Amino acid sequence: MRYFGQKLVQLIIVVVAVTFTVSLALAAIPNSEERILAVQGVNANDEEVRNATLDELHLRDPLIVQYGHFVQDLVTLDWGTTFGGNQEVRTAIWDGLQISLRLMIYAQLLALLLAIPIAVLAAYRSGGIFDRLSTTGAFGLISLPNYVLATVLSLIFAVRWRIFPVLSEPVSFFDAPVDHVKNFLLPTVVLALPLAATYMRLLRADLVNTLQSDFITTARAKGLSTSRILFGHALRPSLFSLLTAAAVNVGALVGGSVVVETAFSLEGLGGKTVAGIFSNEFRLVQITVVVLALVYVFINFVVDIAYGFLDPRVRAGRALS
Amino acid sequence: MSDTTVPTDDPTGDPTSNQATPGTSVTEDSAPATAKKFRRRGVVTMWLAVVWLVFLVFTAIGASWLPYVNHSCDQFADEAQCITHIDTNALLSERPPVWATFSDTTRPVVRDAAERAGLFGTDTNGFDIFSRTMFGARYSLLIGALSIVFGILIGGTLGLVAGYVGRRVDRVIDSIMNIFLAFPALLLVIFIVGFFSDSGTTEAKSRSIVPIIFALVILSIPPIARLVRANTIVYAQREFVTAARSLGARNSRIITREILPNVFPAMVTFAITGMAILIVAEGALAYLGLSVSAPNPTWGAMIFGGQSRLETAWWMSIMPSAVMFLTVLSINLLGDALTERFRIREAIG
Numbered sequence: 001m002r003y004f005g006q007k008l009v010q011l012i013i014v015v016v017a018v019t020f021t022v023s024l025a026l027a028a029i030p031n032s033e034e035r036i037l038a039v040q041g042v043n044a045n046d047e048e049v050r051n052a053t054l055d056e057l058h059l060r061d062p063l064i065v066q067y068g069h070f071v072q073d074l075v076t077l078d079w080g081t082t083f084g085g086n087q088e089v090r091t092a093i094w095d096g097l098q099i100s101l102r103l104m105i106y107a108q109l110l111a112l113l114l115a116i117p118i119a120v121l122a123a124y125r126s127g128g129i130f131d132r133l134s135t136t137g138a139f140g141l142i143s144l145p146n147y148v149l150a151t152v153l154s155l156i157f158a159v160r161w162r163i164f165p166v167l168s169e170p171v172s173f174f175d176a177p178v179d180h181v182k183n184f185l186l187p188t189v190v191l192a193l194p195l196a197a198t199y200m201r202l203l204r205a206d207l208v209n210t211l212q213s214d215f216i217t218t219a220r221a222k223g224l225s226t227s228r229i230l231f232g233h234a235l236r237p238s239l240f241s242l243l244t245a246a247a248v249n250v251g252a253l254v255g256g257s258v259v260v261e262t263a264f265s266l267e268g269l270g271g272k273t274v275a276g277i278f279s280n281e282f283r284l285v286q287i288t289v290v291v292l293a294l295v296y297v298f299i300n301f302v303v304d305i306a307y308g309f310l311d312p313r314v315r316a317g318r319a320l321s
Numbered sequence: 322m323s324d325t326t327v328p329t330d331d332p333t334g335d336p337t338s339n340q341a342t343p344g345t346s347v348t349e350d351s352a353p354a355t356a357k358k359f360r361r362r363g364v365v366t367m368w369l370a371v372v373w374l375v376f377l378v379f380t381a382i383g384a385s386w387l388p389y390v391n392h393s394c395d396q397f398a399d400e401a402q403c404i405t406h407i408d409t410n411a412l413l414s415e416r417p418p419v420w421a422t423f424s425d426t427t428r429p430v431v432r433d434a435a436e437r438a439g440l441f442g443t444d445t446n447g448f449d450i451f452s453r454t455m456f457g458a459r460y461s462l463l464i465g466a467l468s469i470v471f472g473i474l475i476g477g478t479l480g481l482v483a484g485y486v487g488r489r490v491d492r493v494i495d496s497i498m499n500i501f502l503a504f505p506a507l508l509l510v511i512f513i514v515g516f517f518s519d520s521g522t523t524e525a526k527s528r529s530i531v532p533i534i535f536a537l538v539i540l541s542i543p544p545i546a547r548l549v550r551a552n553t554i555v556y557a558q559r560e561f562v563t564a565a566r567s568l569g570a571r572n573s574r575i576i577t578r579e580i581l582p583n584v585f586p587a588m589v590t591f592a593i594t595g596m597a598i599l600i601v602a603e604g605a606l607a608y609l610g611l612s613v614s615a616p617n618p619t620w621g622a623m624i625f626g627g628q629s630r631l632e633t634a635w636w637m638s639i640m641p642s643a644v645m646f647l648t649v650l651s652i653n654l655l656g657d658a659l660t661e662r663f664r665i666r667e668a669i670g
Binding site for chain 1: 653
């Protein structure tokens with residue numbers, strides 16, 4: 001319980017700090033007022049209009065009051081419209097989130113599907129040919145920036161062979177399942193491959209350690225089949241750090257798929273943020289960043305708590321320090 | 322650049338626990354013959370990586386003087402524009418590399434201009450892609466190196482202080498790091514660069530490298546601070562520190578003379594891997610149009626620029642992509658070799 005309390009306090013501190021930073025970032029931006037007025041198409045020379053607009057956005061208030069308004073708007077989901085005025089921030093974020101979440105889930109699934117069997121096979125004969133090949137491959141994949149991977153894959157599969165579209169369109173799965181797969185496969189693969197490499201390395205290292213434990217020798221002595229030992233006995237206790245990494249990556253992926261979204265021109269959350277930065281849509285960007293950061297923080301919190309439940313040593317270790 | 326921060330305070334690169342648990346090294350020793358062969362091949366690849374990096378740094382520094390880099394500036398007033406220009410540029414638009422005999426240009430061959438030109442081909446403006454890539458290396462390497470140096474200085478200091486002093490100071494520093502780690506890494510960088518670069522208007526965003534370096538430094542501080550903190554805690558409890566203290570050494574002396582030299586190998590190794598990550602991040606910024614602006618060549622911008630021409634001129638983005646991959650791979654190989662050399666447990670991420 002004490003562990004839980006400590007984590008909760010940490011969570012609250014981080015949440016306050018994150019919202020505070022993002023809210024007040026607006027004040028630190030060079031000539032933010034001019035930029036906002038320019039986007040809104042307001043005549044910056046007309047003193048009255050100018051003041052009215054700035055007052056409406058609470059830009060003239062003391063910083064702490066600005067922060068209060070920001071939190072209030074955030075909690076009540078009153079996110080307003082974009083400065084350009086043609087879209088609700090809430091719908092914009094919701095639209096983007098749908099695409100980003102889909103990409104994230106597909107990429108995670110594909111990465112785990114690739115990583116687990118490869119890691120098991122590699123760990124089974126560690127030092128063998130398959131192990132060395134897959135470890136080298138994983139090392140190469142980790143060194144491959146995702147925009148490079150996107151370029152190469154789209155040259156081969158979209159430009160030369162024309163199997164997939166060059167620019168993806170978020171077609172609904174229920175309307176056109178084949179098109180849906182075609183449109184999402186390339187971006188998913190680009191996200192999933194480096195991820196799979198990271199996961200594979202993690203799991204392989206843990207598995208190699210697990211396979212040296214006594215209970216594996218026991219299982220072997222009982223005459224269990226190799227696949228039974230690997231998947232039935234060794235895999236489960238080795239999944240700890242892999243699942244942690246996968247959970248922590250959920251938040252990172254939703255925000256970090258910016259590059260892939262740009263490469264395939266998918267209008268996800270990341271793409272919207274970048275577009276917002278270019279068009280000085282501070283409000284949209286602030287809300288997106290806060291939402292993503294909070295999702296990230298909450299997932300980390302849940303992982304920490306789960307760790308505490310699963311492994312009593314973590315709780316004790318934290319209580320000591 | 323996935324931020325896989327394992328939530329337990331895992332002392333990454335903790336040297337004593339490495340010696341205490343020989344679990345990882347058992348597998349290496351179990352098959353000594355293959356392991357030895359494996360290691361020898363590792364040495365060869367490591368030296369190849371070093372050769373590539375030396376070549377790249379040498380060419381990047383000497384790009385303005387070296388004979389194999391094109392940079393004739395006679396026809397342009399603005400030096401930045403002409404920097405990688407081939408003499409007859411209008412005639413040499415989108416020519417494939419000289420070795421790519423399988424690839425034809427779709428552009429008509431005018432007068433006596435060659436059908437293929439340059440080691441990496443030419444881009445739409447007739448600029449030599451090899452030269453542009455080498456000039457682009459200046460930005461990538463400079464930004465990566467400067468960011469990691471500042472990151473080490475600030476993050477290392479924070480980590481040393483947090484790990485050595487402990488208690489309240491440690492908790493405060495750790496909380497601040499947690500706040501930075503709460504933002505998805507790339508988004509944080511984009512946020513900082515996009516908003517705080519001093520471009521007043523939306524059009525013509527001429528960016529200097531200062532906000533980019535600033536953003537990348539912020540990105541690199543928390544992981545470095547954590548690594549150094551974990552290592553510092555381990556060494557602060559060792560006998561030689563107690564001995565130094567009982568001899569009357571001041572805290573500042575203990576930190577700089579006793580602890581820092583021991584933490585240093587882990588720091589350097591991490592810095593090398595970190596530099597690779599930062600170079601990739603800078604490339605991502607450039608790819609999104611947020612790095613140093615045109616006409617200055619950057620790798621990310623070249624890759625992005627060539628993407629719409631993939632069908633007719635694949636070399637425009639594939640060649641800088643290849644250089645980027647080789648560079649990141651080489652730096653990672655080097656980092657890996659050093660990790661093994663100093664027996665540092667690998668930092669995940």
